[in-house]
Amino acid sequence: MxxxxxxxxxxxxxxxxxxxxxxxxxxxxxxxxxxxxxxCKIKALANGDGGxxxxxxxxxLDRKKPTADIVLGIDQNLxxxxxxxxxxxxxxxxxxxxxxxxxxxxxxxxxxxxxxxIADTKNLKFVPKNWNDLLNTQLKRKILLEDPRTxxxxxxxxxxxxxxxxxDKFNDFFKQFSKQWLTLTPSWSQAYGLFLKGExxxxxxxxxxxxxxxxxxxxxxxxxxxxxKDGHPIQIEGAILIKNSKRNETQTKLSKSFLEFLISKEAQxxxxxxxxMMPARKNVPLPASFKNIPQPEKLFKSTFSEIEIKxxxxxxxxxxx
Amino acid sequence: xxxxxxxxxxxxxxxxxxxxxSVSTFFAxxxxxxxxxxxxxxxxxxxxxxxxxxxxxxxxLIAAFAWIAILGKSGWLIQIFQRFGFxxxxxxxxxxxxxxxxxxxxxxVALLISLAISQIPQDQIDVARGLGAKPFRVLKDxxxxxxxxxxxxxxxxxxxxxxxxxxxxxxLGGGPQVQSLETSIYRSLRFGEPQWDLAIAASFWxxxxxxxPFFIFYLNRNAFxxxxxxxxxxxxxxxxxxxxxxxxxxxxxxxxxxxxIQSVPTFFRIENFxxxxxxxxxxxxxxxxxxxxxxxxxxxxxCFLLWLAYKKPRLKPLLELLAQAPSxxxxxxxxxxxxxxxxxxxxxxxxxxxxxxxxxxxxxxPFSFRWLRWLEEKRSPLLFEAAQNLGASRTRAFFSADxxxxxxxxxxxFAMIFGASIGELAALSLFYSEKLMPFSVLISRLLSQxxxxxATAVSVLMLCxxxxxxxxxxxxxxxxxxx
Numbered sequence: 001m002x003x004x005x006x007x008x009x010x011x012x013x014x015x016x017x018x019x020x021x022x023x024x025x026x027x028x029x030x031x032x033x034x035x036x037x038x039x040c041k042i043k044a045l046a047n048g049d050g051g052x053x054x055x056x057x058x059x060x061l062d063r064k065k066p067t068a069d070i071v072l073g074i075d076q077n078l079x080x081x082x083x084x085x086x087x088x089x090x091x092x093x094x095x096x097x098x099x100x101x102x103x104x105x106x107x108x109x110x111x112x113x114x115x116x117x118i119a120d121t122k123n124l125k126f127v128p129k130n131w132n133d134l135l136n137t138q139l140k141r142k143i144l145l146e147d148p149r150t151x152x153x154x155x156x157x158x159x160x161x162x163x164x165x166x167x168d169k170f171n172d173f174f175k176q177f178s179k180q181w182l183t184l185t186p187s188w189s190q191a192y193g194l195f196l197k198g199e200x201x202x203x204x205x206x207x208x209x210x211x212x213x214x215x216x217x218x219x220x221x222x223x224x225x226x227x228x229k230d231g232h233p234i235q236i237e238g239a240i241l242i243k244n245s246k247r248n249e250t251q252t253k254l255s256k257s258f259l260e261f262l263i264s265k266e267a268q269x270x271x272x273x274x275x276x277m278m279p280a281r282k283n284v285p286l287p288a289s290f291k292n293i294p295q296p297e298k299l300f301k302s303t304f305s306e307i308e309i310k311x312x313x314x315x316x317x318x319x320x321x
Numbered sequence: 322x323x324x325x326x327x328x329x330x331x332x333x334x335x336x337x338x339x340x341x342x343s344v345s346t347f348f349a350x351x352x353x354x355x356x357x358x359x360x361x362x363x364x365x366x367x368x369x370x371x372x373x374x375x376x377x378x379x380x381x382l383i384a385a386f387a388w389i390a391i392l393g394k395s396g397w398l399i400q401i402f403q404r405f406g407f408x409x410x411x412x413x414x415x416x417x418x419x420x421x422x423x424x425x426x427x428x429x430v431a432l433l434i435s436l437a438i439s440q441i442p443q444d445q446i447d448v449a450r451g452l453g454a455k456p457f458r459v460l461k462d463x464x465x466x467x468x469x470x471x472x473x474x475x476x477x478x479x480x481x482x483x484x485x486x487x488x489x490x491x492x493l494g495g496g497p498q499v500q501s502l503e504t505s506i507y508r509s510l511r512f513g514e515p516q517w518d519l520a521i522a523a524s525f526w527x528x529x530x531x532x533x534p535f536f537i538f539y540l541n542r543n544a545f546x547x548x549x550x551x552x553x554x555x556x557x558x559x560x561x562x563x564x565x566x567x568x569x570x571x572x573x574x575x576x577x578x579x580x581x582i583q584s585v586p587t588f589f590r591i592e593n594f595x596x597x598x599x600x601x602x603x604x605x606x607x608x609x610x611x612x613x614x615x616x617x618x619x620x621x622x623x624c625f626l627l628w629l630a631y632k633k634p635r636l637k638p639l640l641e642l643l644a645q646a647p648s649x650x651x652x653x654x655x656x657x658x659x660x661x662x663x664x665x666x667x668x669x670x671x672x673x674x675x676x677x678x679x680x681x682x683x684x685x686x687p688f689s690f691r692w693l694r695w696l697e698e699k700r701s702p703l704l705f706e707a708a709q710n711l712g713a714s715r716t717r718a719f720f721s722a723d724x725x726x727x728x729x730x731x732x733x734x735f736a737m738i739f740g741a742s743i744g745e746l747a748a749l750s751l752f753y754s755e756k757l758m759p760f761s762v763l764i765s766r767l768l769s770q771x772x773x774x775x776a777t778a779v780s781v782l783m784l785c786x787x788x789x790x791x792x793x794x795x796x797x798x799x800x801x802x803x804x
Contacts, residue, residue: 018766046755046766047670056670067670141410147496149508182394183413184496189768196773198395317330320497 010254011041015053016072018046019189026275027072033270034261040254050078050152057085057242066245069255072262075152076236077159079107080306086240091260093281100301101236101280109238110262111277113206114296115156117143117226124201130230131165135176144191144203147184149313152235153191154184157204158316159302159309160233170312171319178320207232207293208276215273215289231298237277325518326525331505335526337415338501341490342483342530345419349426350476356427357434358464359566370435371795372570373428377737378787379577380744380761381488383780387580388412388421388493397583413495421489426479428573430472437471438464473541474691477534481648481687484530487747502527506651507747524654531648581784587777597775601763601782608743608760608786611674615681616738620731622682623689627697641690648687656680656751672754680748685738692734696727732798739794740787760786 021027021044031042045068047053053071060066074082086106094102101109119127126138134143146154158174165173182200185191195203210225239262241255261267268279273287304312325331360369379387391398392412402409411417441463449459490501502523509519591597626644630637647655659680663673708718746761753762760783767776 022772045670059670141413145496147508178496178498181496183492183494186491187768189773190492193768193773194389194393197389197393199389199393314330317497321330321333 010250011043012070012251012254012258013068014042014044014070014072015047015056015068016044017050017053020073020275021046024274026270029270029274030262030267033266034258037261038254038257042258044072050074054078054081057082061085061244066242068242069245069247069251070239070241070258072239073237074107074240075238076103076107077152077155077302077304077309079103079238080304082240085243087243089241089256089259091256091263093260093263096282097263097280098282100234100299103236103238103303106240107238108240108259108262109236109280110267111271111275111280112234112236113208113277114294114299115153115160115204115233115235116207116228116294116296117202118195118205118209119224119226120195120198120201120222121224122201122222123198128202128226128228130228131161131173134180135173139180139202141180141182142200142202143181144195144200145181145184146188146191146204147186148316150186151188153188153204153206155309155313156233156235156302158312159304160300162312163233163300163302164228164231171315174316174319202226206235206277207296208272208278208290210293211272211287211289212276214292215287225294227294227296229298231300232296233300233302236280236301325522328519328522331502331519331522331526334500334502334505334523335530337499338484338503338527338530340415341418341422341486341499341501342480345422345426345483346476346480346534348419348423349430349479350472352423353427353430353475354434354468354472356566356569357431358438358460358468360431360570361435361438363563363566365563365567366435366439369567369570370432371792372574373432373435374733374737374795375574375788375791376425376428376577378740378744378784378791379425379574380741380746380783380787381486382492382746382761382764383580383744383784384421384425384577385488385492386777386780387576388417390580390583391576392417397579412493415494415499417493417495418486418490418499421493422483422486424573424576425489426482429479429482430475433471433475434468437468441467473538477538478648478688478691480534481531484527485648485651487653502530503651503653506653510653510657520654520657524651527651527654531650535645577784577788581781584777584781587774587781590774591778597778601760601779604758604760604763604779605782605786607674607757608783611677611681611749611759612739612742612787612790614674614678615685615742616735618678618682619685619689619738620735622686623693623734626690627693631697641694644690645687647683652680652684652745652747653751655683656748660751670754672757673752674757676752677749677757677759680752681738681742681745684745684748685741689734689738693730696723696730729798732794736791736794740791743783743787743790 016027019025027044031044034040035042047056050073053074057068057071060068071082071085083104083106088106089108090105091108094108097109098112101112103109117128124142126133126136128134128136128139133139145157148154148158161173162170183194185194188205191203192205192209194200195205205225207225207227210223213223214221239259241259245255247255263281265281265284268281268284271277271279271284272290279286360366360373363369389412390396393399394410394412396412399409399411411420445463446459449463454462484501485503486501487503487507490499490504491507494500494504505523506520506527509516509523588594623644626640630640659676663676704722705718708721709715713721743759744761746765749759749762750765753759758766760779764776764779764783767773767779
């Protein structure tokens with residue numbers, strides 16, 4: 001158990017995913033700012049990905065030994081599975097967030113990303129302008145995608161197809177599209193690694209990846225985010241306060257303060273260049289590298305239930321084989 | 322639950338697994354058999370066998386990276402082809418997975434065949450040749466009876482290796498068009514709420530498929546029965562084609578060596594090299610400890626089972642079944658079962674070195690058992706009894722009479738498990754923690770944190786560690802010319 005002495009600094013325990021704790025990433029910067037402001041200690045435990053965090057929460061419950069207070073970094077598609085573990089808490093500042101990021105009470109959104117294809121313009125001969133262009137034979141084995149069964153961007157892609165191309169065309173689209181991808185990687189980082197190696201000229205990522213390249217010396221605009229007229233799916237990342245965690249009053253207050261802090265101006269200013277995502281809060285100044293990235297007008301927020309996602313994955317798998 | 326067993330996605334995975342495993346085994350056997358025979362007659366057969374043992378230390382993850390570096394769109398071989406105007410699109414398909422699996426397993430078949438031939442008395446071959454037997458007749462009547470058992474055993478093992486192959490299928494397969502039961506299990510457990518019904522159904526089919534080679538083996542048990550020899554040393558023959566065989570042997574490990582060479586510049590691109598070394602020293606030490614303990618525990622269990630089989634011959638079939646049962650079960654499934662059991666008492670997310678060692682030992686036991694079983698079958702009680710009659714204790718008698726024959730194969734198995742343990746990911750990914758992070762998990766972690774340069778550098782170090790340790794152990798203990 002954690003120390004409960006009044007004089008001891010309080011400790012906040014967080015479950016999060018691996019890449020959020022990357023050196024120079026959002027996690028370390030965010031925690032440092034919060035610790036300084038609230039004179040406390042944050043213990044962040046990396047648990048692979050969202051699926052593993054879920055398993056851990058379940059295991060904590062089974063063993064009746066809740067460890068963490070907060071889960072940081074689940075997206076809207078994982079939210080239905082996490083809902084039963086979340087306390088119904090809504091920070092006061094929610095009204096200052098972009099309306100599109102708001103999902104449900106209990107889910108505290110802190111950033112969002114617009115999914116798009118990133119093109120290596122040096123090696124891409126045919127530039128797709130909409131979703132149906134992706135089926136063009138010139139793009140055969142020219143696309144890197146993440147596996148929707150193991151990666152959130154990959155799942156975002158198939159949910160995007162369902163919403164944008166249409167549920168009735170879903171199977172036909174994937175029957176053809178399965179010839180277009182070079183490979184499906186288990187995670188975003190592997191797909192992006194292969195893309196940077198030059199394995200294929202298109203990779204499924206976020207519009208903000210272009211900003212990353214701009215900020216890291218891509219003066220010739222080699223890597224560009226493509227804008228599709230028919231729209232783009234988005235991913236919303238959020239945090240939850242874990243229900244029934246063995247917190248004392250100070251720790252409960254501290255946990256709620258963390259969620260309030262997460263959507264404060266100070267924390268939101270860290271999002272663009274530390275997590276390479278868009279801040280959930282309105283009117284947060286963006287760095288120069290974000291100025292020229294595409295700002296698609298049509299954005300699609302997926303809100304599918306667990307069963308719907310499961311069925312879609314099954315349909316996708318059968319039409320892609 | 323029942324309908325999961327007949328899920329069309331699973332049937333597709335069963336079909337793919339069967340194709341992958343049988344085609345890969347066919348080609349690995351087809352090439353490995355003549356390769357092993359040729360290697361056995363090579364003047365430097367001992368050195369060739371050392372080289373052939375090295376691929377066992379290559380982790381699947383690194384083997385996949387190596388193939389991407391060669392045959393990927395940006396791979397050097399493809400670049401050469403493109404310069405000459407050839408378009409060559411090979412990777413991320415069923416063909417590429419089969420190629421990688423065949424390359425991975427030829428050395429295993431060749432090594433076992435070569436070892437089996439080294440047991441044949443040279444005078445038998447000499448007598449046959451003296452009586453005018455043609456090389457084919459020698460092969461048919463002298464060599465084949467003594468190597469058929471090793472050949473069948475190695476093919477059965479290769480089939481199981483291919484069937485449970487994970488990283489190669491996942492990375493080189495290219496998506497749902499190519500998937501095995503092992504990757505189906507992984508996907509059903511890895512993301513979101515675990516789909517236990519699918520995982521259980523996939524494991525069921527995996528066990529059924531793994532029994533196929535043993536069933537074939539059983540039906541043809543007379544054809545595959547080992548010939549018995551008490552083997553004096555064999556002579557070696559020299560001919561002008563030997564250098565080609567030496568080159569081909571080196572070719573089998575070339576993809577991994579080239580990956581190592583190609584990745585050397587990565588070390589110079591790491592921003593803070595001192596910090597990098599500091600960060601990897603813990604995982605490096607843990608991987609060494611893990612490899613050592615897993616190899617030691619596997620050998621101890623193996624020796625115990627052999628001793629028990631020797632003491633209680635009635636129990637032998639049961640013990641053999643026990644030792645070989647894990648070969649058809651996914652390490653992920655064993656791991657998850659262990660995980661569920663384990664999590665009732667201790668927090669598995671805190672990591673457990675003990676669990677990692679146990680789990681790896683269970684998964685390596687069938688391989689070790691198949692390799693060492695013949696030692697017990699061919700032990701020489703006469704020498705042992707003679708040593709005892711001379712007043713030696715049982716332990717002393719064992720070390721005088723049996724250990725010289727045991728030493729090299731035991732060292733081989735130790736080296737192979739040590740190397741394989743360092744690169745194993747499935748078992749380790751279930752029981753690691755921030756404080757207990759071995760090399761293979763560290764690579765995944767670095768990749769997920771977009772630290773590609775460091776991940777490549779750690780991959781190279783891991784490959785050096787597993788290949789280096791295998792080369793060291795094999796060289797150090799391979800004094801017996803029979804092995």
